[in-house]
Amino acid sequence: MLWPKLARSLLHRSHATAPAPHPDTVAALAERMRAAGQTRLGRSLRILVVESGGCGACALEVRALAGAAYDMERYGLHFVTTPRQADILLVTGPATRNMTEALQRAWAAMPEPKWVVAVGDCAGGTGPFQGSYAVEDGGVNAVLPLDLVVPGCPPAPTLVLEGLLALLEAQASLG
Amino acid sequence: MNAATRLILAAPLVAPGRHLLEASAWAALPAALRQEPELDLLALWAEPGMIHVAFLAHDDRHELGRGRLLLASTPVPAGRYPALSPARPMAAWFERTIADLWGLLAEGGTDGRPWLDHGRWPLARPLSARPVAQGGEPPQPVFLPVEGAMDAEDVFQYPLGPVLPGGNPAHLRAHLRGGTVLRLEARLGYGHKGLFALMHGKSPRAAARLVARLAGDATVAHAWAFALAAEAATNTPAPPRAALLRAVMAEAERIGNHLLDWGETCAAAGFGWAQARSLVLRERLLHANELAFGQRLLLDRVVPGGVSIDIAASGAEAMLEALVVIEEELPAFQSVHETHAGLQDRICAAAVTPAAAVALLAAGGVAGRSAGRRFDTRQGAPYAPYPSLGFSVPGHATGDADARLRLRLQEIVESLGLIRAALARLEPGPTLVSLPVQAGEGTGMVESHRGEALHWLTLDEAGLIRACFARDASWPLWPLLEAAMQGQAVADLPLCRASLNPSSHGVDL
Numbered sequence: 001m002l003w004p005k006l007a008r009s010l011l012h013r014s015h016a017t018a019p020a021p022h023p024d025t026v027a028a029l030a031e032r033m034r035a036a037g038q039t040r041l042g043r044s045l046r047i048l049v050v051e052s053g054g055c056g057a058c059a060l061e062v063r064a065l066a067g068a069a070y071d072m073e074r075y076g077l078h079f080v081t082t083p084r085q086a087d088i089l090l091v092t093g094p095a096t097r098n099m100t101e102a103l104q105r106a107w108a109a110m111p112e113p114k115w116v117v118a119v120g121d122c123a124g125g126t127g128p129f130q131g132s133y134a135v136e137d138g139g140v141n142a143v144l145p146l147d148l149v150v151p152g153c154p155p156a157p158t159l160v161l162e163g164l165l166a167l168l169e170a171q172a173s174l175g
Numbered sequence: 176m177n178a179a180t181r182l183i184l185a186a187p188l189v190a191p192g193r194h195l196l197e198a199s200a201w202a203a204l205p206a207a208l209r210q211e212p213e214l215d216l217l218a219l220w221a222e223p224g225m226i227h228v229a230f231l232a233h234d235d236r237h238e239l240g241r242g243r244l245l246l247a248s249t250p251v252p253a254g255r256y257p258a259l260s261p262a263r264p265m266a267a268w269f270e271r272t273i274a275d276l277w278g279l280l281a282e283g284g285t286d287g288r289p290w291l292d293h294g295r296w297p298l299a300r301p302l303s304a305r306p307v308a309q310g311g312e313p314p315q316p317v318f319l320p321v322e323g324a325m326d327a328e329d330v331f332q333y334p335l336g337p338v339l340p341g342g343n344p345a346h347l348r349a350h351l352r353g354g355t356v357l358r359l360e361a362r363l364g365y366g367h368k369g370l371f372a373l374m375h376g377k378s379p380r381a382a383a384r385l386v387a388r389l390a391g392d393a394t395v396a397h398a399w400a401f402a403l404a405a406e407a408a409t410n411t412p413a414p415p416r417a418a419l420l421r422a423v424m425a426e427a428e429r430i431g432n433h434l435l436d437w438g439e440t441c442a443a444a445g446f447g448w449a450q451a452r453s454l455v456l457r458e459r460l461l462h463a464n465e466l467a468f469g470q471r472l473l474l475d476r477v478v479p480g481g482v483s484i485d486i487a488a489s490g491a492e493a494m495l496e497a498l499v500v501i502e503e504e505l506p507a508f509q510s511v512h513e514t515h516a517g518l519q520d521r522i523c524a525a526a527v528t529p530a531a532a533v534a535l536l537a538a539g540g541v542a543g544r545s546a547g548r549r550f551d552t553r554q555g556a557p558y559a560p561y562p563s564l565g566f567s568v569p570g571h572a573t574g575d576a577d578a579r580l581r582l583r584l585q586e587i588v589e590s591l592g593l594i595r596a597a598l599a600r601l602e603p604g605p606t607l608v609s610l611p612v613q614a615g616e617g618t619g620m621v622e623s624h625r626g627e628a629l630h631w632l633t634l635d636e637a638g639l640i641r642a643c644f645a646r647d648a649s650w651p652l653w654p655l656l657e658a659a660m661q662g663q664a665v666a667d668l669p670l671c672r673a674s675l676n677p678s679s680h681g682v683d684l
Contacts, residue, residue, distance in 0.1 A: 048338075050338050050344075051342060051366065052344065052365075053365070053367065053368045053680075053683065054368065054388065055387075055388035055389060055390055055394065055680055056342070056343065056390060056391040056678065056680045057388070057391025057394065057472050058391075059391075060391060060392060060472065061471070061472070063341075063342075064454070064458065067454035067455065067457075068454060068455050069454070069455055069458040081340035081341075083338075093366065093368075094368060096365065096366055096367055096368055097293075097295040097296055098291075098366070098367055099337065099344055099365050099366070101295075101313075102337045102344070102365065106338055128373075128384055128388055129368045129370075129373065129385075129388075132368055132369030132370075132372060133296050133298050133301050133369050133372060134301075134367045134368050135368055153474070154472065156471065
């Protein structure tokens with residue numbers, strides 16, 4: 001039976017708890033989230049992750065945000081699997097030419113208001129694959145109107161999280 | 176019996192382990208391969224005017240699964256060579272790659288459709304001696320028809336991707352009758368980044384940064400295999416301390432990926448608790464990686480000549496603490512797996528990989544060892560430091576999602592032991608030697624969490640890469656995914672994908 005196991009893991013603090021972000025950071029982020037995002041977008045921000053080539057490490061780090069260690073849903077951030085539900089198109093990878101049309105179509109299918117976030121050096125246009133015949137010059141910016149770049153190769157999940165919240169803040173101050 | 180092996184061994188050696196076949200000998204290869212089904216085709220690649228193939232020959236296939244690499248080449252002056260795909264279906268995918276990148280055509284091949292080249296690059300045949308400019312409207316992809324269902328009104332196509340939930344860019348095209356998959360076909364190449372063109376003319380040390388980014392979740396395995404190839408080409412083995420540190424990183428990578436795949440499979444089977452727990456454990460391990468080696472995913476840590484960074488003073492302690500945490504959770508994982516009826520219901524006899532397909536495609540890693548192909552590079556074609564570390568290679572025969580989940584937990588246990596043994600053997604010493612600048616050729620094969628990662632390179636007189644190839648273990652996993660979905664409910668596709676977890680990054684090159 002599963003429920004005793006579930007109860008145990010809920011009630012007992014396991015050794016397996018991942019290193020949590022510093023509580024002050026969490027409080028500050030939550031505060032910024034409240035001030036910025038909710039006025040603009042209600043309580044949630046939905047993110048579609050698209051890998052445009054590269055090695056996939058950035059996407060791994062982005063997806064780690066959904067785990068209990070980072071628990072991004074507490075800030076109202078969710079991953080979705082269709083552009084129709086997305087507010088943010090989060091792109092990793094160097095924007096391969098073979099993905100250009102897919103990126104543009106995903107972007108076109110998203111409802112307004114919408115943003116593009118490039119995560120990682122490849123997507124930001126400074127990665128190791130720049131100059132290849134198979135990659136757009138300048139990363140995601142060559143294909144879509146870029147709102148934010150989170151640098152790193154790959155950036156740590158906390159950095160991605162801070163980037164997303166900074167975007168919310170900037171948008172709120174604009175409008 | 177071993178007609179193909181004899182055919183290759185009879186040809187003269189042109190480089191360590193690589194035989195140069197005359198055109199007539201290559202032409203006889205497909206027939207000989209049919210007579211020797213136990214010779215695994217690992218990879219097929221090219222350079223301008225030359226075609227190369229890598230086989231894995233098994234001396235005692237059914238016992239320990241020992242194997243040795245056998246490389247063969249033949250000149251292709253007229254741009255055409257006899258195809259191997261009629262004898263080895265796996266070769267068809269490589270032949271399409273060769274046609275797209277090098278412009279050499281496989282005569283009599285089973286599949287002539289373009290593969291990596293979607294008609295969107297400014298150049299066609301980018302790696303050939305004379306690339307040609309291309310432009311205009313990209314052609315529409317062509318998918319294989321389903322036999323006997325050409326005009327059937329009840330058969331329809333279900334397109335998925337290239338933006339797929341949960342990751343890798345790939346397009347999956349299913350022909351369905353009702354909810355049943357008649358044929359699933361994967362179309363890749365969306366993530367093609369032009370890796371080899373960037374590597375050409377670089378020193379192995381400079382190219383290592385690119386190799387590390389072939390597939391981010393197998394970065395240690397690929398960097399290690401590439402480093403072994405470069406070290407073999409220059410006859411400069413890495414120092415013993417570096418070999419042990421590489422093993423620590425490679426096993427940490429294996430544990431992290433197995434945890435991820437274990438959770439992902441359970442989640443695809445509708446069991447979120449398992450994924451939540453396994454992700455927490457993985458996070459704990461990545462944190463230890465960061466403390467020990469300064470990076471969570473261990474990119475750029477393994478380089479030709481050794482490792483780029485020694486383990487931190489408190490690194491071993493951090494790793495060992497994380498291992499204890501993981502070890503304490505494993506019994507709970509196992510008992511949940513074995514006793515939770517809802518989970519068992521979904522994973523037993525689901526996503527079955529036919530044993531014949533596994534053998535014919537030479538699928539490695541968990542996919543192979545859960546379906547009767549016992550080969551593990553660490554044991555079958557060992558490299559330092561594994562011969563000095565004790566471990567066992569568990570295996571199963573059923574080839575379903577249940578067997579693969581079971582195997583992942585068993586392999587985690589082995590990897591825990593390997594990291595401890597490697598850390599215990601660390602002696603002070605150098606961790607990096609510089610490679611001499613000289614011409615040479617070498618291969619390296621390393622067991623990634625998906626199976627064999629094979630790298631081959633040749634260096635010119637200035638010590639720069641003249642030609643290279645990287646074979647990720649995902650190559651056979653995509654055709655295996657297609658085979659496993661045949662006749663299954665399309666609703667099982669997420670489970671099947673999570674359970675086999677083929678990477679498109681490693682294949683897209």
